[in-house]
Amino acid sequence: MKEISYIEAISEALMEEMERDKNVFILGEDVGVYGGAFRVTEGFYEKFGEWRVLDTPLSESGFTGAAIGAALMGMRPVVEMQFADFISCAFDQIVNVAAKNYYRWGGATPIVIRAPFGGNVHGGSFHSQCPEAWFFHCPGLKIVAPSMPYDAKGLLKAAIRDDNPVIYLEHKYLYRRIKENIPEDDFIVPIGKADIKREGRDITIITYGAMVHTALEAAKLLEEKGIDMEVLDLRTLLPLDKEAIFSSVKKTNKAMILHEATKTGGIGAEVASIISEEMFDYLDGPIIRITAPDTPVPYSPPMEEFYIPKVSDVIKAAEKLAAY
Amino acid sequence: MAEISKDVMTDIYYWLKLTRTIEDRVTILYRQGKIQGGAWTSHGMEAISVGYAFALDKDDIICPYFRDMGAFLVRGVTPKRIFAQYLGRKTGVTGGKEGNVHVGDLSLGIIGFPSHLTDNYPVATGVALSFKMRGEKRVVAACTGDGGTSRGDFHEAMNFASVRKLPVVFFCNNNQYAYSTPLRFQMAIKDVSQRAIAYGIPGETIDGNDILSVYSAAKRAYQRARDGEGPSFIECKTMRMHGHSEFDAAKYVPKELLEEWKKKDPVINYEKYLTEKKIVTSEKLAEIDKRIKSEIEEAVEFAEKSPYPEGKDALEGVYKV
Ligand SMILES: Cc1ncc(C[n+]2csc(CCOP(=O)(O)OP(=O)(O)O)c2C)c(N)n1
Ligand SMILES: [Mg+2]
Numbered sequence: 211m212k213e214i215s216y217i218e219a220i221s222e223a224l225m226e227e228m229e230r231d232k233n234v235f236i237l238g239e240d241v242g243v244y245g246g247a248f249r250v251t252e253g254f255y256e257k258f259g260e261w262r263v264l265d266t267p268l269s270e271s272g273f274t275g276a277a278i279g280a281a282l283m284g285m286r287p288v289v290e291m292q293f294a295d296f297i298s299c300a301f302d303q304i305v306n307v308a309a310k311n312y313y314r315w316g317g318a319t320p321i322v323i324r325a326p327f328g329g330n331v332h333g334g335s336f337h338s339q340c341p342e343a344w345f346f347h348c349p350g351l352k353i354v355a356p357s358m359p360y361d362a363k364g365l366l367k368a369a370i371r372d373d374n375p376v377i378y379l380e381h382k383y384l385y386r387r388i389k390e391n392i393p394e395d396d397f398i399v400p401i402g403k404a405d406i407k408r409e410g411r412d413i414t415i416i417t418y419g420a421m422v423h424t425a426l427e428a429a430k431l432l433e434e435k436g437i438d439m440e441v442l443d444l445r446t447l448l449p450l451d452k453e454a455i456f457s458s459v460k461k462t463n464k465a466m467i468l469h470e471a472t473k474t475g476g477i478g479a480e481v482a483s484i485i486s487e488e489m490f491d492y493l494d495g496p497i498i499r500i501t502a503p504d505t506p507v508p509y510s511p512p513m514e515e516f517y518i519p520k521v522s523d524v525i526k527a528a529e530k531l532a533a534y
Numbered sequence: 535m536a537e538i539s540k541d542v543m544t545d546i547y548y549w550l551k552l553t554r555t556i557e558d559r560v561t562i563l564y565r566q567g568k569i570q571g572g573a574w575t576s577h578g579m580e581a582i583s584v585g586y587a588f589a590l591d592k593d594d595i596i597c598p599y600f601r602d603m604g605a606f607l608v609r610g611v612t613p614k615r616i617f618a619q620y621l622g623r624k625t626g627v628t629g630g631k632e633g634n635v636h637v638g639d640l641s642l643g644i645i646g647f648p649s650h651l652t653d654n655y656p657v658a659t660g661v662a663l664s665f666k667m668r669g670e671k672r673v674v675a676a677c678t679g680d681g682g683t684s685r686g687d688f689h690e691a692m693n694f695a696s697v698r699k700l701p702v703v704f705f706c707n708n709n710q711y712a713y714s715t716p717l718r719f720q721m722a723i724k725d726v727s728q729r730a731i732a733y734g735i736p737g738e739t740i741d742g743n744d745i746l747s748v749y750s751a752a753k754r755a756y757q758r759a760r761d762g763e764g765p766s767f768i769e770c771k772t773m774r775m776h777g778h779s780e781f782d783a784a785k786y787v788p789k790e791l792l793e794e795w796k797k798k799d800p801v802i803n804y805e806k807y808l809t810e811k812k813i814v815t816s817e818k819l820a821e822i823d824k825r826i827k828s829e830i831e832e833a834v835e836f837a838e839k840s841p842y843p844e845g846k847d848a849l850e851g852v853y854k855v
Contacts, residue, residue, distance in 0.1 A: 247713070271686055332570035334634075510623070
């Protein structure tokens with residue numbers, strides 16, 4: 211075992227996959243000589259050369275399309291979006307080309323799109339967004355969003371080895387803030403499997419990304435109030451691990467969903483729907499969503515503080531739900 | 535080209551120096567930890583945004599990008615609002631919703647800048663389209679970086695503008711780099727202006743560090759647009775003298791390149807030009823510098839004393855009601 215940070219976990223996964231399979235290569239803006247805006251690929255250019263770590267022109271649609279073409283020819287491209295916000299510039303290539311190739315004509319498209327997402331870094335509305343719901347509505351894509359170094363490494367390896375397009379959402383607030391002891395040998399975290407980050411009997415909170423840490427902190431404080439909250443980390447958003455959601459709700463009979471993305475039409479809406487459709491008889495109270503409000507991400511610290519769901523929001527909601 | 539009057543040249547000096555001095559202060563505020571997130575400046579490129587904005591008429595519109603501090607100032611965004619904006623205060627241009635010059639103000643003819651580079655080139659064509667449809671003699675100026683010219687939106691806008699002969703002038707700030715990416719990885723042509731050929735738009739490459747060249751080229755292109763002859767593209771060659779953002783040490787830029795461009799400093803050289811040609815006395819320039827200094831002191835003080843927005847202000851203004 212060794213302790214590594216969330217960002218190191220991502221770099222290691224990339225490095226090991228590139229060593230394992232010469233078809234794996236990286237492309238994106240400033241990923242080469244500079245080592246990426248967040249330094250995820252620092253040293254890669256020196257090690258693998260300019261044809262496996264490609265600095266591209268500023269053209270998200272162009273390099274995502276190029277990745278798709280290379281994937282169709284047997285390569286395993288990993289695209290880096292400088293910020294997840296800029297993924298919108300490649301929207302068409304992702305949702306219409308990559309996502310539908312296999313269904314329409316059998317063209318499996320194994321690309322990974324890494325996208326640093328999320329707020330709390332004073333980035334304003336175009337460097338803080340959580341774009342998962344834009345893609346959640348698109349069959350053919352997979353979406354993962356790790357919260358811990360172990361998951362970050364294992365999911366990235368699984369994504370690279372997957373034969374489908376995977377959007378890999380890495381939360382930039384966690385990069386250097388979260389560390390964990392992880393095994394030194396090769397491992398993957400299977401796509402489509404959620405993980406219980408804390409067991410509890412009274413309430414299930416279903417969450418992902420940076421909000422897992424908010425939920426864990428809240429769970430600790432709730433324990434003092436006699437509320438035992440189970441924290442279920444989805445890890446994969448598409449496809450959802452319904453079994454894990456159902457078995458936790460069966461146990462606690464109470465469900466909350468927590469995400470940093472805005473509320474309307476978010477992942478929480480879908481999770482709430484499937485619980486009420488299939489688990490109605492097990493519920494002892496309403497399904498509660500704790501999310502950002504339906505506004506763009508504001509810049510000024512007091513507004514951003516207000517905007518992002520907090521531990522106190524979780525505690526308030528849990529107390530309300532526990533009363534049922 | 536008509537002679538540029540002494541008064542105009544003096545005014546230009548004020549805007550150029552104001553831009554430089556404000557951004558010097560932005561750098562300091564960033565290093566002091568007073569600006570949250572990032573701070574992107576136009577050090578070494580000031581002549582471009584000052585020049586293209588100064589050459590416009592009051593009713594015209596700009597679609598600036600994030601290194602166009604000079605254009606924001608020339609259009610009338612006050613230093614007070616600018617510093618309050620950088621400090622995330624309620625009195626900033628966006629009331630704290632956005633940082634830096636990621637802002638717009640239609641009352642000043644400024645269309646807001648979205649970070650997604652060159653998103654506003656197509657928007658500029660729509661602005662121009664409305665002028666043309668209504669028979670107005672107004673023009674729109676849009677600016678982006680060399681990197682920004684690689685986006686599809688850039689090409690779609692250039693094409694549409696040309697097909698419909700729209701009164702838009704496209705500027706490109708070619709500062710040799712897009713973040714760490716040098717031009718050779720961005721495009722395989724010598725001049726960005728060659729991109730214009732494919733769309734049937736006259737493309738020109740000018741010295742972006744010479745404010746009078748920028749001003750004159752912009753004036754000519756605006757006149758052409760007003761005369762119904764359609765869009766122009768102006769590439770302004772320059773150099774990004776700071777890092778991509780103030781947090782970037784830019785080790786990837788060769789020192790010699792910076793040394794070379796340092797000699798072409800647009801502010802210092804213009805100052806020299808004015809005094810050596812005896813257009814303006816150095817006493818007069820010193821007076822302007824003094825005025826700028828006190829304006830900035832006042833503005834920073836105003837910004838620092840301004841309140842932050844309240845958290846719940848975040849909920850306001852999603853829709854116009
Ligand atoms: C569509 C898009 N992708 C990525 C970014 C992130 N980004 C911000 S500035 C920048 C480099 C821009 O280079 P250039 O267009 O040459 O402008 P400069 O910064 O040099 O003025 C990048 C990649 C962005 N703003 N927009
Ligand atoms: Mg540039």
